[in-house]
Amino acid sequence: MSEYCLFCHEELIEHISWSTFFSKREEELVCPSCQEQLEEITGKRCDICSRPLERIDAQYVVGTRCSDCVRWENDSEWQGYLAGNLSIYLYNDFLKEIISQFKFRGDYILAKVFAQKLKASIRMLHADYLVPIPLSTERQFERGFNQAEAFLREAGLHSTHLLQKIHGEKQSKKSREDRIHLPQIFQLNDSFAISGKRILLIDDIYTTGSTLRHAAKLLKKAGAGDVFALTLARS
Structure with missing residues (x-):
């Protein structure tokens, strides 16, 4: 201990x-x-993004989905690419501080705290490839590690690097509308055969879903089967 x-x-x-x-x-x-x-997400959640439906106003719920996901799925540019996201925790103030400490102050050991919970969730999702959302070369140099890859490593699981990040301004500085209308922010690593494969994207936080959908869109257009995501927290 x-x-x-x-x-x-x-x-x-x-x-x-x-x-x-x-x-x-x-x-x-x-x-x-x-x-x-640490508040685990329980009860009814959006069947795409894991947003807790009981915590939002009823006017923003459409059937089993939140209004954000309804908008994504009604947009022909994004429809059907991300099959779903499973988030484990609510992104409350406490977890926000912990993730900040982990990502921006380099406290790598915090990945150990979440390893077993993430491992159990990953096993339920039965993926062919576990793909950490990549950082740009510049961002990874600044932080010293990729937080999504750290989760997998501490869980004893293998990362498959299907994607490379194209450097750009930090996503956290952009509005929802800006994120939605960004040009593609990833490029594909062509050394892997992904036709028909079930792919699980790994990231720390689901905010607007833009990053995950950019990745899912690129993979689906390259022939991947279902593309899901697992994130530590849902903001």
Whole structure:
């Protein structure tokens, strides 16, 4: 067991019971207080993007989908490319700070916290290729690692690098409309045979869905079968 919580750095206190001696326990990496602040998505969610439907106004829900996904699917430029996204947690203020610490302050070890949860979700989705959303060369140099690839590595899973990122302005600085109307931001690595393959894209946050749809569109046009996404959080 780790001695200190990887989030708040408080000492972890192990509670000894008979079950401690007779069962194999997962290594504890975060304290109960921090664990409670991670909000898993439960209940009804949009069947494309995982947005919790019970947390938004009813006027923005159309059947089993949020209005954003209805707009994406009604747009002939984007219709049918992304089969769905599974997000695990809500992007609340606590997780926002943790992801910022992970991505922008280089605290790589935080990937370990989410590894087993992501691994379990990936197993349910039965993909032929696990594809981390790539960073541009410049952005990866700045950060020192790709956060999506770090999740896979810490889960003991193999990344397949089907895509390369074309350098551009950070997505976080763009509005929803700007993101939707961007030219293609990825290019395909031609060394892989993807015809008919089921592909799972891995990223940290689903915000507007633009990044994932750019990737899915490129892969589908190259002959891929279904393209899904798994993201740690849904904003």
